[in-house]
Amino acid sequence: MGAISKLAARPWIWSYLGLLVVWLATVTFTGGKGGAEILSAALSFGTFTVIVGLGQMFVITTGPGNVDLSIPATIALSGSLAMKVMGGADAMLLVGLVVSLLCGVAVGGFNYALIRLLRIPPIIATLSSSFLVLSTAIAYGRGLKIKPPPMLADFTTARVFDIPVLALVVAGLAVAMSVLLNRTIYGRSVLAIGQNMRAAWLAGIPVERIRFLTYLLSAVLASLCGFVLAGFSGGASLNMGEEYLLASIAVVVIGGTSVAGGRANVPGIWGAALFMFLLVTMLNTFGASAGVRLIMTGLIIVAVITIAGGDKPQR
């Protein structure tokens, strides 16, 4: 009993329960067929959402109104930049990775400059900058579809025992991010700023440096996502990031991170990412029409968050 109620108090438990239910429903429908394959597919596609979700989580945790809407554009720019630089050559793999990460640094820095120097609210700042970033991607890449270097393509699609290698790597990344959040000065600072920015400043936290790092981190993770996503799907495209706009926010919040800031949760992001993929899969499997599928997706998201309940009222 005690263990159950303790578990129920974990904010991430609901996303895992949700994914279990959805998976069971799917497997029941197919008569037990393909259960493992579905999970494996969820792992390989959920990975990308997790990468951007981790960055988005830190941003959202720095307080209400903080969100990074430039993630899709960053994915597109970083992916096409890297593919062009590498030109399909294995030898250029590291150069490509560095270029892609630098692209993230540039976007993150630009976002923060808008927020800090021009005092533009983050939602609008990152939205505006995403337009500029997308334009850069268009002007530079013109949607060029260059094949990724074979080594990158093989790595991003490799599997051991039917588990995508990339998922294992990103699981490691998630553990690292969890440590970063809970056990480092940076992570503590993010949590403090999210609760009360002024109090954080007065408690000696370098508020602005931390916010800068946070927007940087988010953009760098987005560009990393663009890099591996382009490798995984055989090249970059201008609209390859589009679906990660809402998805990155959804997995963070369904995963138990507080949108009011100051409370974050890493395991929940994995649960929520898998849940979101399995949800679509389930509805596809049921053969639901587009309208019904959309409605069910929405209602299930609302149901999960309602059951999980919101933030407990404070004194």
Place this chain on the structure above:
Amino acid sequence: MLAQVLSPRALRAALPAASLVVLLAAIFYIQPRAMSYFGLNLMLQYAVPIALATIAQMFVIAINDLDLSIGPFVGLTASIGATLLASSPVLGVLALIGCVAAYAALGALIHWRNLPSIVVTLGMSFVWLGVAVIILPTPGGTAPGWIKAVMGVKLPYVPFPIVAAAIIALVVHVVLMRSAYGAVLRGAGGNARAIGRAGWSLLKIRMVMYAAAGTFGVLSGLSLIGLTSAADAHIADRYTLYSIAGVILGGGEFVGGRVSPIGAVLGALTLTLTGSFLIFLKISPDWQIGAQGAILIIVLALRALIKRREG
């Protein structure tokens, strides 16, 4: 007296209007033809539904929530308007009332379970879109004639969109900013606990605000099909971001119940005009999207200047 006029608060309040004027001046300079009844009418027509959606968003932001579903919701009401409302008016009106009620219920749910509005409305955005796709599987339908007539009305001297925007701004200003209950509603955004301690029902306040948002969402959808004469489930997807940007451009803030209906309407007009401005500028297609971002940044940078002067 002068000190009051030049106070930071007054400057901040004047900023949305100032940026609109600057933008208009720039447009008139580049394209003098825009400076006419016909020109203003054309440029500002689509500002009316955006202004209504922005007001809807403003009601939600006023109580520290954020509505990520207003765009698809406007799309849904537009779809209902172009199908049910035209074919069987009674059913259509009932459906639209149902939409408003659904919004109020959403507010109640968010309050009851203390849920983050962002997630709930994110989920609902799929629901609205799904319902719209079912009602209107392919773009089409026809708007009822009276809506088209209202939206196409030709007033003497002043173009209809300007009059409509002024009416929207004033009505909401009076209701939210000047009325006695309006003060309570906004107070809930500033310090909900204090409002609760004064004996007001926070549940009711949230339901009222969401219902108001729903109502303006419906109006936005209807005015939109009055202009387009047909609907499309995706017709207003982007209104979500527009409406948020409009509220902020208009001087509103995400938390603390600081919003301004007049500012929000001005923000919506500004957003609409940035599009026109860009087209008049004739930039290379590659950079047109980016230029939209750049203009948003420039307009908002003005805010920063004033804020800096505030110290």
Place this chain on the structure above:
Amino acid sequence: MPEAPLPIVDFSNVAKSFGAVRALAGVDLTVRPGECLGLVGHNGAGKSTLMNVLAGTLSPDSGEMRILGEDIRQRYSVALAHQMGIRCVFQELSLCPNLSVAENTRVVHPTIKGPGWRGRAGALILGKLDEIFPGHGIQPGDHVGDLSIGKRQMVEIARAFTVTAAPLHLVILDEPTSSLDAVTAGQLLQYMRKAIGQGASCILISHVLGEILDYSDRIVVMKDGGVVAERPATGFSRDTLVAAMGTVARAPAAGQAAQAADRREERPLSVRVRPKGRPGGAALEARRGEVIGLAGLAGHGQTATLLQVFRAARGRDPDTEVTGAVALVAGDRQTDGIFPLWSISRNIGVRSLRRMLRGGLIDPAAEAEMAEDWKRKIGIKTPDMNDNILSLSGGNQQKALFARALGSDADIVLMDDPMRGVDVGTKLEVYDLVRAEAARGRTFLWYTTEMDELKNCDHVFVFRNGRIVADLARAELTEEKVLHSSFTEDA
């Protein structure tokens, strides 16, 4: 019939628990018409909880509650309390910062509506402000968010005394003077007596025992969720009152403050703030191991000076010299101090994270150790330091903030009226702690509006309109001098 008039409040055996914390352990309380009930007790004694029950914002777990003779236990609510003439000025501010003063007044008076409501609400609050705090300088159209904390408190107090449709029988004042300077506090207490003279009743909660002894008719002492003493005010002296609260009365250790005052130039400089912009002010100087008082009326630039020092310690500021690490103890703990989602121990440790690093990561054991250490040193009243900070009473939250600053590596500690809501016993302990830390070489800059606290300082700077108008060494410090400087060169 010569029977005593019906009591306004008649509670018996009211109990309330928050989880494991028994905030009220069966309390009896009566308030009669036309009396001022003084309510005292250590931090966390349950005073605010009891008042919340009385104001209808918390419902008790058990007990009998009669208001004006009516048994209202089952259907009590905020609205009913208001209808029955019970108002409360809560310990934390209950104004909406985005609304104007007039609008905030309207919020508590549902009957003010219809055309012209704004004017009527404005007139109502302005009249009351003029009556209570003459010369307050507040306009009905001012946004509360733009007002200083003291002015907000004035608005909230005045608002509680305004009357429209519902009658006014009882006003609860939960530490109303904690954000007010001495003069304004005096105005309030004077007015309170006047209102009582007109038949209203008041409950006054304060940790400034002088106020309680001077202004209340009857005093109730609470301890650990129960009432431990109840007598007419005249039956208590300061010492017996302190004794009743369960703290050992001690004479303030004022004598030892004046150390080496005459040789201060020889000590190394810690902080120097030159007057900015405006001519005519003196410079503020603090030397190592000194306790420097920043005095004057509330809101005259003391907090701004502390923030200037704080900022200068992290960056460059040509007018301000700071020679060491600084830490700040916030007085307005809700906006400046606590992290509401965190445990007590995390709240304490946040300023000292660097010290807890083991191999680049924060060591939870080191954090817990620091928390336990300070729980002992400063006596934070809680079963578990891992509980949420908000489960502490106001005064105990303040102690946690002290622990945060004193436990840090700061050489200079800035204190922004830090004793708000701290009970007498704790205050004395903190005074000792400050003295001990100063002796060990720490420098303190201490903004306070209380004379008792200034007596602990080596040197006092009096502020007026953002400038230093007097510079008093320990030996020359008297209440008259401080008051006199606070009011000079002004009509």
Place this chain on the structure above:
Amino acid sequence: DTSGKRIALSNNYAGNSWRQAMLKSWEKVTGQAVSEGVVAEAPAFTTAENQVTEQAAQIQNLILQGYDAIVINAASPDALNGAVKQACDAGIVVVSFDGIVTEPCAWRIAVDFKQMGAVQVDYLAGRMAEGGNLLEIRGLAGVFVDDEISAGIHSGVEKHPQFKIVGSVHGDWAQDVAQKAVAGILPSLPEVQAVVTQGGDGYGAAQAFKAAGRPTPLIIMGNRHDELTWWKEQKDANGYETMSVSIAPGVSTLAFWVAQMILDGKEVPKDLTVPFLQINQDNLEESLANTEPGGVANVEYSLADAEAVVAGE
């Protein structure tokens, strides 16, 4: 003589390679036309967001700027009618293509999308007489083109009842979205013999089948370079045989010439149909060679080509 005339392109979306190729073709052909003095100016305008309302506002601005003709790739067939009508009323020639508008005053250069769907099943019927299970990859839900092509596919299945659609997902015409959607549904499906698509999604489907370790079915391809390349690789490796259907992005240049002809006073019927682009096993190499990496298989039109289309040849 149209040397003084100004023609504008109103485009609602530029976020994928088809649209990029479309804009490029426009730039190339009109650039030449302008330098040769055929028209005075022919700029292209793209809205930042794929939104009807934004495009309507854009058209209204083009009216204000006094263009003589507006060529539109519309975000919605009906919802732009108001703006298009205003343009016509202002005496502007409006030519719509790809995403056409229903307003009667405008010209329409339409692709027979239904046929584009039906022809896929016809082709399959020719290849697999015994029929089989089909997986359908659709486009973006709620968009006109998606419905039309899908309707064509379903009518094809009705005509050839030996085929059965066992699963249907939305791939949004994007390779990565299609890959994800197919990967999700695949484990629950029985063996799939063929995949019918809407273009742009074939390569993603192939990737998903490969990742799931399933035998690659017959996938109808689109016209993107990666799709054609993959097809070529398979063909060379194991004689893989399929077809591709698509619309050439160069149709924008046809629309340009049509607008020019109308301004020139030529008689042009309101409704024109362009054939969709079909690539077969034998002309694959040739098409691939003419497609630049990252681009799409394309056909650009000259004035003579346009005249031929107008003449109904």
